[in-house]
Amino acid sequence: MSYYKIYLRPILNEIGFNMRELSLLQETITEILHKEKELERIRNNIVHTEKLLNDRIDELPDEVDAYDLIYLLSQAEKNSKLMRHSLIFLEPAYHGDYEEHSVRFSFTSDYNGFLAFLETLNSLPNRPTISNMQISFNSDEIKTNTSVEVPEQTKQEKYDLKVETTLNFYVKGKK
Amino acid sequence: MHDINLLPTEYGRKTHTIKSIILLLLAIFAFLLFVIFGIINPIKKRDEYRQQKELIQQREHSLSELEEKYIEDQNVLEELHERLESLSDLKVSTPIYWYKILKTINRSLPQGTSLNQFTCDNTTILLYGSCTHDKLSATYLRNLKNKTYFSEVRIEKLIYHQNDKVDFIIRCVLNQNTMEDDHY
Numbered sequence: 001m002s003y004y005k006i007y008l009r010p011i012l013n014e015i016g017f018n019m020r021e022l023s024l025l026q027e028t029i030t031e032i033l034h035k036e037k038e039l040e041r042i043r044n045n046i047v048h049t050e051k052l053l054n055d056r057i058d059e060l061p062d063e064v065d066a067y068d069l070i071y072l073l074s075q076a077e078k079n080s081k082l083m084r085h086s087l088i089f090l091e092p093a094y095h096g097d098y099e100e101h102s103v104r105f106s107f108t109s110d111y112n113g114f115l116a117f118l119e120t121l122n123s124l125p126n127r128p129t130i131s132n133m134q135i136s137f138n139s140d141e142i143k144t145n146t147s148v149e150v151p152e153q154t155k156q157e158k159y160d161l162k163v164e165t166t167l168n169f170y171v172k173g174k175k
Numbered sequence: 176m177h178d179i180n181l182l183p184t185e186y187g188r189k190t191h192t193i194k195s196i197i198l199l200l201l202a203i204f205a206f207l208l209f210v211i212f213g214i215i216n217p218i219k220k221r222d223e224y225r226q227q228k229e230l231i232q233q234r235e236h237s238l239s240e241l242e243e244k245y246i247e248d249q250n251v252l253e254e255l256h257e258r259l260e261s262l263s264d265l266k267v268s269t270p271i272y273w274y275k276i277l278k279t280i281n282r283s284l285p286q287g288t289s290l291n292q293f294t295c296d297n298t299t300i301l302l303y304g305s306c307t308h309d310k311l312s313a314t315y316l317r318n319l320k321n322k323t324y325f326s327e328v329r330i331e332k333l334i335y336h337q338n339d340k341v342d343f344i345i346r347c348v349l350n351q352n353t354m355e356d357d358h359y
Contacts, residue, residue: 018224121270135293
């Protein structure tokens, strides 16, 4: 009896108390485990996203200046029969990971020449994006009431497009 | 020849030793059981629960730290996603995309309709054109509406001239989902 009173009962009491506390802490454990899993998922995601980001940045050239842009555009113009009017170099925009070097390009071309120009631009190693495009169509052609894409050579020559567009070239940002 | 003990059993030699050995062994066994289950096991169990509780309490303290790390990492991830998104803009509005847009706009033109002007910012295209009948501009609108490149197409204005000619302005909102296009 004294064994129970002096020895076993306090131990059993403590066990019971701890068990009750443990069951109360069960929710916390679940929450901790869930948080730990989430944290691990986020960390894996961070590693994956960082890799993707670095890959994308590595694809960009290190630098581009007016010389490169003129050279690139003349490359693109080779097969497109463009009549150049102006090339305005806009202020570069800095976006952290990359820089945007834009030029406002104004030229005249026929429909097929313009499409060929777009195709060549797309195949450039430093492919630009296009924004704020304005195309005016030759008024002579309107009178003929035909589609822009005209197969006959005579109509193609008549149908001039006056194009003004912004070409945006991208390079790696300087950190 | 066998020896026979003719003494009554109470005077016979008692087998004290075997019995007492068995009893002693039983007592030792019982004592061991008592020690194991009555003394060691409860202590073991108590210590086990105590340890578990302490461990959880320690981790409970680290929960707030864990939450801080979680928020911190989530912010880092969001920032990385934003940076990645901004880099994705470089694949939007490519020359080949505009090549396809121009082809679509041109191929959708019905006979008897022509374009005078095309202006666009990065989200909207305004098409200025002329046609011989207003029904043709409506057909052009329908043709453009059926293309996936535009999320919205609507006629902004029709101007009727005396010689039956109609000038129109059509507004096309570019579909952002089709803007990222590397395939040709």
